[in-house]
Amino acid sequence: MKDKFDCIVVGAGPAGISAALTLVRAGLKTVVIERGEYPGTKNVMGGILYTRPLEELIPEFWKEAPLERHIIEQRVMLVSKDASTSFSYKSKQLDEPPYNSYSIMRATFDRWFASKAESAGAIIINETLVESLIVENDKVIGVRTGRADGELYADLVIDAEGVNSILARDLGLHPEIPEHNVALAVKEILALPREVIEARFNLKAEQGTAIELVGDISAGMMGIGFIYTNKESLSLGIGCLISDLRKSGMQPYDLLDRFKEHPMIQPLIEGAQTKEYSAHLIPEGGYRAIPPLCADGFLVAGDAAGLVNSVHREGSNLAITSGRLAAQTVIEAKKKNDFTCRALSLYKKLLDQSFVMKDLKKYRNFPAIMEKNKHFFTTYPSLLSDSAYEMIKVDGVPKKTKQWKIIKNFIKGRSLWGLVKDGFNLLRAIG
Template sequence: MAEKFDAIVVGAGPAGNAAAYTLAKGGLKVLQLERGEYPGSKNVQGAILYSDALERIIANFRDDAPLERHLIEQRVWILDDESYVGTTYRSAQFNQPPYNRYTIIRAHFDKWFSSRVQQAGALVICETTVNELLLDGKRVVGVRTDRQGGDIYADVVILADGVNSLLARKAGFHPEIKSKDVALAVKEIHFLPQETIESRFNIGEDEGVVIEMAGKISQGMMGTGFLYTNKESITLGIGCMLSDFKCQRTTPYALLEKMKAHPAIRPLIEGGEMKEYAAHLIPEGGYDAVPPIYGEGWLIAGDAGMFVNGLHREGSNLAMTTGQTAARTVLDLAAAGKPFSAKNLARYRERLDDSFVMKDLKKYRRAPEIFHDNSQFFTTYPELLNRAAHTLIRVDGVDKKTKEREIRRNFVARRSAWGLIGDAFKMWRAFE
């Protein structure tokens, strides 16, 4: 008879780690399986850590978690080919501990999180790919791994196996992901001396800057770019909806190269040494793309459940919160001596519906569709805005009233008066 656990968690990303940690702290016999050489070796994120979600799991995480820089400044850039217009928010309040957001390097961070999971008492086994779920009728009773004699049984299985969610898909719990529901992001990490980063971004030791970018860098696709400062490195990348990538002829790496060559971006990474190139899918389908997330003996947490708020660039916090919530649901049932039936596990979904996770996804449920069908937000408007800024700022003997008229004429010529009103309405609907 194979060994049996109270719970198996598949995957050692933020969702899996939050789940395994919570279950082990709750006294269950937990097995966590990770296919990478070490936790984090298969995981990719920008990456920004939102303290709140982690604090609710490990209150003292700041004591020893590998954090890069706390963020004190947020820039948003709307780019055309040569310029950008943007906003900057920088606040001394973000320089007051406890800090709200940090840049992190996921391979380092996930390793740390996993060490906490192991301290909490979970058994973590790496270099083990789960190939499929073991089913008894409709009930999940364990997992089949790629190890010799690799069947392992448990009363409940939490699937935190990432965006591709292969296990639930193979078991028929949900259909294949649609290309309109995921973004493909590529990124690089460039190493620079710490002092260079601090002088280039006007920041002190441990202080960090985020730049979020939209506009012509995505070449008409629905997408955004980013640049984050780490301690001794800069990560930058760009992600666009896969359905848009499908319809054009630009490779993701060509898109990234073009972004890096932008006159506003190139000087920021000048002289850096590129040490890794990564790609990842981000589930951005939103509320309506969330698959069934529980059933007989199983729960889904993190990216596998499409828990990403694309508009606000939030994902790892939703992953940790869903992982923790899944684990709490399991613990409550275990304490009450109730079976892990679909009926009982439905409580997981109810809890998420009551939390920021589903509330936020619901708030922006229309956004993916609106941005999908209106590429002018990524092409025409960035161009118009940049041209308007140029017209206004350039001093050339033309009076301001004439300049304003020219700007207005440009907007109307490109989008028409009704088009402008319609676009404003669409924007409002997307964020409403």
């Protein structure tokens, strides 16, 4: 058998590179196969990178990694047709190293991250698509690539191919991902001079803001928008459930244009030039949609395993952590020379002990509840805006009268029973 590795990693995203780096550091012969021209070319993210999981792999990575701005403010905007109610947290703590998170560009970040695995000893093969798994006696023993003579063999394969996870599906670990468990996100990079960004978002050099938006911008669908500040650009995007998009008949780029034209958004992006446009899927099914995570000779990590916390918009940190834990499992399996799914169940145990599964479990009811209760994306942002306007408007009406008017509006908007039900559901959704 030619080209036998200890482990083949499919995909050079955060999950795959984290796995590869952990494996080669333990002395395992590892190859990463990436379909893109180089790691990051095909990858889309908002993107906020959370420091901690990467810091565990590469201490003080921020001293050399290509990063944009450290995030000092997180803002949530609840948007109605022509207003917005914002909740913002900005602090000195977030402005002190080690910073909690950074805005990044995946094309440069992934390439840098992969170079760290490569210099530690991983072989990275770019521009190569893994087309299928090689299975013998029900055990995965390698992969078949699109290249001539392109079969590679290993004791174990880590599937870190991202949201589509075609290899795991072909192996029977999960069926086709249902439309209500996946969002289609569209994103633009909008170029703006550094000083304009800093003035508009009230930032100093290197400081950044992350804004998440809910409400009118998703046109009645379950979806979230985002605006993140980079050094000399903004990352702006919106993602909605595919099932909702299909029902609405809206095209994703129409949704993005609608978002950009919103009166609360337009001033933030005025004068910006679109530099890049991209679209990507996000697994949104959460805990209940996680497939079996192993088969004999096979492990699944990152988006391929549906490990995305859609409540907190976290994915890259779950990918990095799951990649590392999958690699630790491979290292243990190699020691025992046991590659059965039973031996690999250590991976699930490690994930269960980590924040990854604990967080996903906490929000296990969130996706289904939000999908069925669109009021959280439509009625409530509008009611909040109307209430804020009512209270802020100085018109001689006593505040007590205004308070009753607001309560009546809520009851009119949702009915008393509806409000009680939504409150109960919200509590169930956020655990």
